[in-house]
Amino acid sequence: MxxxxxxxxxxxxxxxxxxxxxxxxxxxxxxxxxxxxxxxxxxTHSPDEEYIGEYPEASWANEPIIYAAYERLKGRLQYLEGVIDERNVTLSLKNRAGAGVVKYELLKPTSKHGVTGMGVPYSISI
Known part of the structure; x- marks a missing residue:
């Protein structure tokens, strides 16, 4: 009823x-x-959307201090991506794993282009 x-x-x-x-x-x-x-x-993501951390700006590559900071950021983003992957397979997290639950991939920098659950690839706008 x-x-x-x-x-x-x-x-x-x-x-x-x-x-x-x-x-x-x-x-x-x-x-x-x-x-x-x-x-x-x-x-759905925009096709020209890009994530920081994949490609350094040309000016960053020329400055050693800035480039080192960029590399630290890139390492931290890769670490966070690992945390997301780990939580997606942890069965004790009922909102992340189980029957009928789509894995969280929306903000993962290396996820595939498309809709939620598939994310967006690294890309560079022209």
Whole structure:
């Protein structure tokens, strides 16, 4: 029953046509389409999106101190990617692993281009 305290009329309708009551709980086609479009927009990356840490700027490579800081940043990003991968396979984290749970890859720098769960590759905008 969709409501916790149904009226007598709602209960009668539920007992007579439970499939009708169940179908009334589903979103309309317009609502479902709006949700799907919103989720698609929120989970898709721009093709020209780029992550820091993969390629140094040309000016960074010429300055040893800046380049060393860049290398530390790159190492830290690789470490964090390892943490994400480790948490994705840890079964005790119910929000990260298990049946029907998509692995978290949205902000992983080396994940594949596409939608959430596939991430975006390193790229350089021109």
């Amino acid at each position: 969709p409501v916790e305290e149904p009226t007598d009329e709602e209960l009668k309708e539920f007992y007579e046509t439970p499939e009708k009551v169940m179908l009334n709980t589903y979103p309309s086609q317009k609502q479902a389409t709006l949700v799907m479009v919103t989720l698609d927009l929120l989970s």
